[in-house]
Amino acid sequence: MTRVIFMGTPDYAASILEALIEATDIEVVSVYTQPDKPVGRKAILTPPIVKTVAQNANIPVIQPNRLRDEVVVNELLATPCDMIIVAAYGQILPKAILEYVPCVNLHASILPHYRGASPIQQSLLNNDTQSGVTAMWMDEGLDTGAIIKIETINIGADEMVESLYKRLTDTAVDLTLDTIRHWDRCTAAAQNDAEASHCKKILKSDGLIDFSDAREIYNRYRAFTPWPGLYLDSGLKIKAMNLEEELSCGEAGVILSMDKESIVVQCSRGSLRITRVQAPSKQETSVIDYLNGKRSGCGHPLV
Numbered sequence: 001m002t003r004v005i006f007m008g009t010p011d012y013a014a015s016i017l018e019a020l021i022e023a024t025d026i027e028v029v030s031v032y033t034q035p036d037k038p039v040g041r042k043a044i045l046t047p048p049i050v051k052t053v054a055q056n057a058n059i060p061v062i063q064p065n066r067l068r069d070e071v072v073v074n075e076l077l078a079t080p081c082d083m084i085i086v087a088a089y090g091q092i093l094p095k096a097i098l099e100y101v102p103c104v105n106l107h108a109s110i111l112p113h114y115r116g117a118s119p120i121q122q123s124l125l126n127n128d129t130q131s132g133v134t135a136m137w138m139d140e141g142l143d144t145g146a147i148i149k150i151e152t153i154n155i156g157a158d159e160m161v162e163s164l165y166k167r168l169t170d171t172a173v174d175l176t177l178d179t180i181r182h183w184d185r186c187t188a189a190a191q192n193d194a195e196a197s198h199c200k201k202i203l204k205s206d207g208l209i210d211f212s213d214a215r216e217i218y219n220r221y222r223a224f225t226p227w228p229g230l231y232l233d234s235g236l237k238i239k240a241m242n243l244e245e246e247l248s249c250g251e252a253g254v255i256l257s258m259d260k261e262s263i264v265v266q267c268s269r270g271s272l273r274i275t276r277v278q279a280p281s282k283q284e285t286s287v288i289d290y291l292n293g294k295r296s297g298c299g300h301p302l303v
Helices: 011-022 049-056 070-077 119-125 161-181 214-224 289-295
Strands: 003-010 026-032 037-039 044-046 081-087 102-109 132-138 147-154 235-251 253-259 262-266 269-278
Touching: 003 011, 003 049, 003 161, 011 026, 011 049, 011 081, 011 161, 026 049, 070 102, 081 161, 102 161, 119 132, 119 161, 119 214, 132 161, 161 214, 214 235, 214 269, 253 289, 262 289, 269 289
Parallel strands: 003 026, 003 081, 081 102
Antiparallel strands: 037 044, 102 132, 132 147, 235 269, 253 262, 262 269
16 A cells, blocks of 8 residues: 655646546545635635545645644655655645655646746647646656656647646556656656746736737636637637638728628738627627627728
8 A cells, every 4th residue: 555645736736636536546635635715706715626626535634834844744754655746736746745655747738848927828839739747756856857758649730728727637546556656667768958948837927918929818818718718809709710811911990801700800911800809897609799799890890
């Protein structure tokens, strides 16, 4: 029986934790996750999903504001375990914890590419055709540890982030179980830092578009739906779109054509077919109904 301390926060981590709990040869002795956070307009204090999964299985949950605090570190070091598994936890592990037992991180990219906070979105932003999950031994850097194993998957040409997230989660679950069950036989290869790239935390402001490049905007749509979503300076949210073509040049934002369900909007390079929008403080609607309400159409800018 392998005793594991688990660290993680979002859905991706929760799915891995559920698999560890179900495994008959693994015991999750404690779970570390981020503190509860206010959610929504009413700022209701809401626990991370990992906390809920752990509590339902009667596993002790620890939610430190800072994992590096001496009291927190000492409490963890007093917990007997064989391994620490980390998946999208959101905090850096201090040296004392890294030296306690083998620590494995499951990072949703093909390392050393896309170290950091948003690897799944970044693969879509860059229009990659392949992604994956890397199991690595953790060190004091950010996603810099030696690679144990990488599992890769292909990305669909029009795949959205929710679909890719789900498939990478399934991949991570299988890779986690395999790594734990064979960790004493694992060999690892150092990352090539010269090939490393990084990705930042996504902000609400990343959703603002200006109809510059159609391919770039469509990739952002794939990566940022449902959050932060795409929106214009006017506050109009673009809820559903497709890439029409990538080569034309013209006046950015002008409506080129309309049919019963969609419009084609010119970008500085390429064009986009848009079907659904949402005006500020309004319900989502078809773009045709929106334009009819504004008495706007072909030759006018979409605002």
